[in-house]
Amino acid sequence: MELLHFAFMQRALLAAALVGITAPAIGTYLVQRRQAVMGDGIGHVAMTGVALGFLLNTSPVWMATLVAVVGAVGMELIRSRGKTSGDIALAMLFYGGLAGGVMIINLSPGGSTANLSSYLFGSITTVSAEDITAVVILAAFVIAVTLGLRRQLFAISQDEEFARVTGLPVRALNLLMAVTAAVTVTVAMRIVGLLLVSAMMVIPVAAAQRVTRGFAATLSLAMGIGVVVSLSGTAVTYYIDAPSGATIVLLAIAVFVATTALSTPLARRRAKAARAAEEVCTRDDVKV
Amino acid sequence: MQSTPRPADEDQPVISLRGATASLGSRPVLRGVDLTVRRGEVVALLGANGSGKSTAVRAVVGQVPLTDGALSLFGTDFRRFRQWSRIGYVPQRTTAASGVPATVREVVSSGRLARSRFGILRGADRAAVERALALVDMDGYADASVNALSGGQHQRVLIARALAVEPELLIMDEPMAGVDLANQEVLANALREQVAAGTTVLLVLHELGPLEPLIGRAVVLRDGCVVHDGPPPEAVGQHALPGHDHVHPHAAHDAEPLRTGLLS
Numbered sequence: 001m002e003l004l005h006f007a008f009m010q011r012a013l014l015a016a017a018l019v020g021i022t023a024p025a026i027g028t029y030l031v032q033r034r035q036a037v038m039g040d041g042i043g044h045v046a047m048t049g050v051a052l053g054f055l056l057n058t059s060p061v062w063m064a065t066l067v068a069v070v071g072a073v074g075m076e077l078i079r080s081r082g083k084t085s086g087d088i089a090l091a092m093l094f095y096g097g098l099a100g101g102v103m104i105i106n107l108s109p110g111g112s113t114a115n116l117s118s119y120l121f122g123s124i125t126t127v128s129a130e131d132i133t134a135v136v137i138l139a140a141f142v143i144a145v146t147l148g149l150r151r152q153l154f155a156i157s158q159d160e161e162f163a164r165v166t167g168l169p170v171r172a173l174n175l176l177m178a179v180t181a182a183v184t185v186t187v188a189m190r191i192v193g194l195l196l197v198s199a200m201m202v203i204p205v206a207a208a209q210r211v212t213r214g215f216a217a218t219l220s221l222a223m224g225i226g227v228v229v230s231l232s233g234t235a236v237t238y239y240i241d242a243p244s245g246a247t248i249v250l251l252a253i254a255v256f257v258a259t260t261a262l263s264t265p266l267a268r269r270r271a272k273a274a275r276a277a278e279e280v281c282t283r284d285d286v287k288v
Numbered sequence: 289m290q291s292t293p294r295p296a297d298e299d300q301p302v303i304s305l306r307g308a309t310a311s312l313g314s315r316p317v318l319r320g321v322d323l324t325v326r327r328g329e330v331v332a333l334l335g336a337n338g339s340g341k342s343t344a345v346r347a348v349v350g351q352v353p354l355t356d357g358a359l360s361l362f363g364t365d366f367r368r369f370r371q372w373s374r375i376g377y378v379p380q381r382t383t384a385a386s387g388v389p390a391t392v393r394e395v396v397s398s399g400r401l402a403r404s405r406f407g408i409l410r411g412a413d414r415a416a417v418e419r420a421l422a423l424v425d426m427d428g429y430a431d432a433s434v435n436a437l438s439g440g441q442h443q444r445v446l447i448a449r450a451l452a453v454e455p456e457l458l459i460m461d462e463p464m465a466g467v468d469l470a471n472q473e474v475l476a477n478a479l480r481e482q483v484a485a486g487t488t489v490l491l492v493l494h495e496l497g498p499l500e501p502l503i504g505r506a507v508v509l510r511d512g513c514v515v516h517d518g519p520p521p522e523a524v525g526q527h528a529l530p531g532h533d534h535v536h537p538h539a540a541h542d543a544e545p546l547r548t549g550l551l552s
Contacts, residue, residue: 031388163398166373
């Protein structure tokens, strides 16, 4: 437990725990809406924000938040139009953001693409005291939205048309969800990295839903898995010299493989129980 | 499951759609549709595929913008209408399973959001959800995943979600599509109880089927125009089959002139 003696590790572990909670929390809604790649797109766009932070000598975290929020709102507006050309527009936004970031970082004094590496794949040694304040504030916002408005967000993710007819402010909630996804990206940026942040939104959810039947159960299990893999990944990174994002994501994939292996017998047992309840006469000689 | 009707709009039509036109892309789908539904009526909207019947009900709940015409619900112009808790809506069922599992109770509970705006479910909300599940005979499945249900059971869940609102007006888009006969009977029973309690119903149907005794009036659409508005035509189920583009002879008292087609 010597790793807890260092202030930088305490900060890294706190940031990791918050990533583990927030990324799967918003990710559950994104996966439900089949927008799993949205986090990836926002991550690309946030690159421009990080680079602007370097150029203007301000905090990269706040600058990335600002740019990511603008990008996410843009994505949501493109999505809600539902045009077939939307795909192209999204691609412009994603790669424009990435290319813009690389261009700006090289223009900034003493900057080079090497500065970006820790933002791309995460790093436990670079979480500053200033960063941690930003991360705690942003994570509190994400948790408040994803848990406080879970029924509304569930409804619009499940059936947008029905949600509109119940009188929910669907357009505002969609925008709020996009903004929350953008904020989550910057929460996760320091520990998991911009290129791997989407993995933490998707993989814990995919792992959880292998063994759950309900939405609330999936949401809480995904958050549990998220916290466990990001804390243990951060701790492992203390001992081996690797980007924390890579370690965390590989651990998450390991959990996914484990729950998948577990789910096959579980699903078979449930299907059998459902059939037994459903049918009056059951045939034992038919193997399914 | 009825909330008491507000006396002021007692004699107003529940739905009043006048001269409605709407397009999908450049194609006109509704071409001047009049549809009035009064309190306690059960109205079926019939027609072949592409006749505009689905678009018409989606226009009634504001999901298809009207390019012309007027819509009012419960006597309130649609642009000022906010009393969504008076409406229970059953959209057309999509077969695509959702990405994340959800239990039957979770889906049905989302219907209560019309009444609990801050999303806090109280005892009364939970009781309404349980009642709605019992109405469609799904109370044994509350904790099952909706992805594991059959088509007919899934449809019953969507209807329970609308009934959980405890609506005065129930609007259903093809509630019987892809539902086997046994499930249709369950749905017909649930609907009968609602109608007996005074709920107004507008539903899109392909054929009347087990609902036939409940239907008080049928509105038949063809090519975006109303071609029949009156008692449900006999054997309309046969005639409403896709491609069976034929309207019963006694029907067209207020209809557009019939355009010459292969079958008319």
